[in-house]
Amino acid sequence: MKYLILLTGFLFGNLIYSQQVYGEWKTIDDETGVAKSIVEVYENDGEVFGKVKKILREDKRDVRCTECKGDLKNQKVEGMVILENLSKDDDKYNDGTITDPENGKTYDAKIWLKEGDSNTLMVRGYVAFFYRTQQWKRVKN
Numbered sequence: 001m002k003y004l005i006l007l008t009g010f011l012f013g014n015l016i017y018s019q020q021v022y023g024e025w026k027t028i029d030d031e032t033g034v035a036k037s038i039v040e041v042y043e044n045d046g047e048v049f050g051k052v053k054k055i056l057r058e059d060k061r062d063v064r065c066t067e068c069k070g071d072l073k074n075q076k077v078e079g080m081v082i083l084e085n086l087s088k089d090d091d092k093y094n095d096g097t098i099t100d101p102e103n104g105k106t107y108d109a110k111i112w113l114k115e116g117d118s119n120t121l122m123v124r125g126y127v128a129f130f131y132r133t134q135q136w137k138r139v140k141n
Contacts, residue, residue, distance in 0.1 A: 062076065
């Protein structure tokens with residue numbers, strides 16, 4: 001009976017976690033469809049952040065954000081926090097920013113789980129009415 005309770009708790013915990021935005025996500029380039037990196041999405045002081053945990057192409061692992069401004073200027077992309085200060089609003093997280101390390105630009109950001117698919121994270125960067133949305137895939141542990 002003790003094992004059944006532990007197993008049920010473990011399975012229920014995994015189900016709840018899999019329906020959260022937190023965890024590791026494989027970024028997919030929306031123009032080429034190529035997987036580029038693993039981003040860890042996490043909570044800090046009630047806000048959501050995302051950090052590039054790993055660049056998938058070995059020859060790109062030492063690339064730096066040469067176009068970035070301020071503290072991000074020339075920072076290695078691997079290890080860089082690219083999603084910042086998102087706050088929960090119903091089933092979405094918004095009012096934060098996302099930085100594109102390829103061009104150094106920072107955009108307003110919104111993220112949410114794709115309806116009916118908790119293994120796909122919708123990531124939108126936008127300025128006014130202009131936006132770009134990527135679909136990131138959950139990394140299975």
